[in-house]
């Protein structure tokens with residue numbers, strides 16, 4: 001009974017620390033740098049402009065008030081405008097003007113402000129990157145279905161770390177993961193030093209029996225400052241999880257073996273991990289992924305032994321509404 005009570009108290013204590021961390025680092029907190037908060041805010045608000053342009057029937061001159069407030073944000077004294085939000089905003093506003101060319105202008109004052117902003121950003125050499133892009137609907141692709149069905153976790157790897165250029169290609173694909181309002185709060189830390197990997201896996205605790213055989217380790221985090229307000233307190237784990245999944249699928253696509261590793265750790269262990277991995281206090285850890293190429297000295301037929309990990313029946317997972 002006492003042990004159970006202690007466990008329950010521990011939950012409360014961890015939640016208290018979680019709450020403090022979120023309160024201190026979230027985007028409404030005055031303790032976070034203004035430029036960073038405005039950067040995320042710009043991306044989130046700009047994305048609503050992008051989305052508005054691709055609705056089935058965009059309402060002409062939608063969101064003028066919102067655009068006006070985004071422009072005001074850019075003029076706040078003393079903020080540093082980061083390249084990504086800046087490029088995204090320019091692209092979205094240029095697309096907005098282009099789309100509205102054929103419509104009579106109901107609020108010339110605001111539209112002129114947008115035109116002036118776009119002109120000046122173009123003149124100062126900002127390369128636009130947001131807006132609207134044309135693409136093709138996905139096709140029914142049997143090879144892709146087989147590929148997705150074939151993924152698995154491996155706990156055996158070749159000793160050589162993954163080459164950096166391969167890691168970069170993998171992360172470029174991981175970045176295609178969706179994120180809320182395109183804020184892209186996820187980050188991935190990449191390690192290949194045996195010593196650091198061992199000390200990180202020691203704290204992780206779920207890789208006993210194969211931790212000394214991990215040539216490359218990824219640690220995925222999410223930036224708390226990308227999120228704001230009570231309702232968003234858990235959302236960093238949603239985006240971080242989606243990013244991690246796409247990272248693992250990207251590895252699978254490049255023939256890289258990998259194993260997700262939980263970071264179900266206390267706040268104090270998380271802090272120790274962040275110290276070793278040099279991760280800012282404003283980020284929360286999501287998970288680790290061990291990775292490496294298939295062992296060259298392994299089975300000649302190229303057969304790998306992996307845990308079967310059977311799946312539950314579809315009826316246990318899929319519930320289709322009758323209406």
Ligand SMILES: Cc1cc2nc3c(=O)[nH]c(=O)nc-3n(C[C@H](O)[C@H](O)[C@H](O)COP(=O)(O)O)c2cc1C
Nearest residue numbers: 151152153205206207259260261262263287307309
């Ligand atoms: C978030 C997460 C954490 C995991 N943590 C560990 C871990 O610490 N150690 C481990 O050996 N496997 C870990 N796994 C791997 C699971 O055991 C594995 O994904 C599951 O059994 C399904 O098998 P499959 O990945 O081969 O399809 C983890 C998986 C996920 C999604």
